[in-house]
Amino acid sequence: MTLEQPLVESRLDAEAGLAAAVGHLRSLQHPSGYWKGDLVTNVTMDAEDLMLRHFLGIATARTDEETARWIRSQQAEDGSWATFHGGPGDLSTTVEAWVALRMAGDDARAEHLQRAARFVRGAGGVEQARVFTHMWLSLFGLWSWDDCPDLPPEIVFLPSWAPLNIYNWGCWARQTIVPLTIVSALRPVRPADIDTAELRTGARPARSSVTSLAGVFERLDAVLHAYTRRPVRWLREAAMRRATEWILARQEADGGWGGIQPPWVYSLIALHLMGYPLDHPAMRAGIEGLDGFTVHEQTPEGPVRWLEACQSPVWDTGLAVAALLDAGVPGDDPAVLAATDWLLDEQITAGGDWQVRRPDLPGGGWAFEFANDTYPDTDDTAEIVLALRRVRHPDQPRLDAALDRAVAWTTGMQSKDGGWGAFDADNTHTLAEKLPFCDFGAVIDPPSADVTAHVVEMLAAEGRAADEPCGRGVRWLLDGQEADGSWFGRWGANHVYGTGAVVPALVAAGVDPRTAAIRRAVRWLEEHQNADGGWGEDLRSYRDPARVGRGASTPSQTAWALLALLAAGEDSAAVETGVRHLLRTQREDGGWEELLYTGTGFPGDFYISYRLYRIVFPIWALGRYVARERGGGRP
The missing domain is CATH 1.50.10.20 (Glycosyltransferase)
Incomplete structure (x- = not known):
């Protein structure tokens, strides 16, 4: 025409x-x-789903195999994984994909993981990854909780007019922060039989200037870490109970939280750490609900499964x-x-x-x-x-x-x-x-x-x-x-x-x-x-x-x-x-x-x-x- x-x-x-x-x-x-x-979206959803199942002890050979096959299929020629089709490699996404594939049984010496490791090192190493990635690694003893920003559960007591109260966060961030305060306070470690040494460069991110607000918060984080080691016990326990009640009150009919992946997986981890067994109705509904977000497809290489973020x-x-x-x-x-x-x-x-x-x-x-x-x-x-x-x-x-x-x-x-x-x-x-925690994504809703x-x-x-x-x-x-x-x-x-x-x-x-x-x-x-x-x-x-x-x-x-x-x-x-x-x-x-x-x-x-x-x-x-x-x- x-x-x-x-x-x-x-x-x-x-x-x-x-x-x-x-x-x-x-x-x-x-x-x-x-x-x-x-x-x-991207393979962080799938990597984190696999890691969640390993953390909760519900991973199976089939879910590992099908998830790993999907993750491998999305890898770029340079060894990386991107956050969108045709986009550049992303450091944190690549780190999480590498760890998930290792947990699924892929050999670190395999060519695709060697390429991924080279990309990670070239992009600054696991040290430069985002906070969420460091927290996932910390769950398995692959990163130190001491090197993650502290999220005190006591923030749930802040009134709605106070700075940094949970309602000053966007709803997606709010629902993520509350369960993560429990995780951050309890600092769980369930060691994975893998090693991330080849993803490291030894170079740590530079701290912000002490004269900047970000620099002030970074130094305040050290104070919060000290408090976490010796908290006011009754106050911390009360805060974690309040956070747990807040989480349970917002669980939806499909078992999820907010209809999106981040608060869903972190709420499951938080509830589990607070003593809720896998067969508790809230836990069972949450895990079963995630299955409803899972897409199963047949490919020439075999069946794959991937998770919708929403x-x-x-x-x-x-x-x-x-x-x-x-x-x-x-x-x-x-x-x-x-x-x-x-x-x-x-x-x-x-x-x-x-x-x-x-x-x-x-x-x-x-x-x-x-x-x-x-x-x-x-x-x-x-x-x-x-x-x-x-x-x-x-x-x-x-x-x-x-x-x-x-x-x-x-x-x-x-x-x-x-x-x-x-x-x-x-x-x-x-x-x-x-805040040091906020190195990924929008956290407010203007x-x-x-x-x-x-x-x-x-x-x-x-x-x-x-x-x-x-x-x-x-x-x-x-x-x-x-x-x-x-x-x-x-x-x-x-x-x-x-x-x-x-x-x-x-x-x-x-x-x-x-x-x-x-x-x-x-x-x-x-x-x-x-x-x-x-x-x-x-x-x-x-x-x-x-x-x-x-x-x-x-x-x-x-x-x-x-x-x-x-x-x-x-x-x-x-x-x-x-x-x-x-x-x-x-x-x-x-x-x-x-x-x-x-x-x-x-x-x-x-x-x-x-x-x-x-x-x-x-x-x-x-x-x-x-x-x-x-x-x-x-x-």
Whole structure:
């Protein structure tokens, strides 16, 4: 296809491609009504699952063999393991993979482990690995607990107004920190019959300057270590009991904690150390629940097993419903109604940790996972409201009441600065980021452009664009625009995601597409379109500004850019070539390939491949393009 072809031919092609994609998406719906794509991260999940099973004494030859086979299959030529497909080798990930393979029985003299050891030494050695890695090694006597930051369980007694109280951490960090305080206090060692000497260089990390806050905390850590050796016994025991009660109170129906791997595995370890046997209901449910996060696949080398860090059925289903509706599927289509009923059953009206900051706000949000009632999030909730408000449901009063509760809850979660974070309001205290423990991942949940945009777009669709909360959100977004015209993407890669979310939200809220902010965003997108017509952004853009907006084209990122351009009213070569890129790369079954990761867990540290993104977002974009070409606007 060439750009000179008439638009009507492009529209007809787009209609055919859209129909095929919708058919493919329909085929992926679960009989219960939801959609769920596998969520792929990196082999730290699998290495830590294997190490957990060895620590608890529940490892089997089969789980070791299948996990090790998967880990080996993900190794790069230089001996390393990366945190995302095609990414550079990561020191800590490689250390954990090496240790797990040794525990599974791989010989340290084997060529693949020799290559891994060379990479580790070249990257600074195990001494330079992150704190989480050192803690895992300490569990097996491969690192000293004295060289891990101390996490005193007494912090559970700090009131919510005090610095460094657990509610000043993001919910994912909070749920991880609490069980780790027990582990840190008890310092368990269950020796593994392996040696990590060949991973060491002998070079220790330099300490921060004593005049810096990080340096002060590093030296305070020495005081905490001294206290741990001689704690106030009654206070420490009371703190560990309180931490244990806190953990048990937040165990979800699926046996997990927060629906994510880190707090899940550390909570199991903490409870076990506190005397809970493996057959205790909480332990048994937690271990069995992890099996539900395990993916089994057949490969030419044999069966493999790998662990999802999280599962995203609520998010996937909300996006799928929106995509189908934008593709012109009727609001009372059986697939749409089945998904709606499933989502209505998943709404969370109970309280949660978010009430620490908003104690008088009634519940009404949705979480990301099958079971995470303690932590609904504004992002899921906004997208679900946007989708379900367009559904023609046989019990309309029930649907409307649910959505009204969701809108009220989401609005009430606005932070003081006008933006929205994902799980908490006003979770902006940065002091925790300076702690020696915090060398990996985001630990707080401040407002972000992508989440705020989704909420603003939802409020505008609800007819509340003129209301004060939406207006404050719009101002927050406009103030947060980057100098180059883009917006940062917290939960997706990266500026393409942020810009793809913000432009449609601003236009929906009444910002004229001709304003300077929108024109700058359009110009940025056009300048970053690839020669093949698509868009892509390498995940290394979170650390390397030269990669911002640059990378191989992917279906999901191309769709994000198109959604922004279409919302801005663009009828340009950029739109036409972007649509044609999607059509040209579409598979015969109506789907798309997307090996590169486009989801973000922690910017700069942890990334996600959502396997449903490659289908829902292209449908969304093609649906809006076809509707525009037909002259009808959004379906």
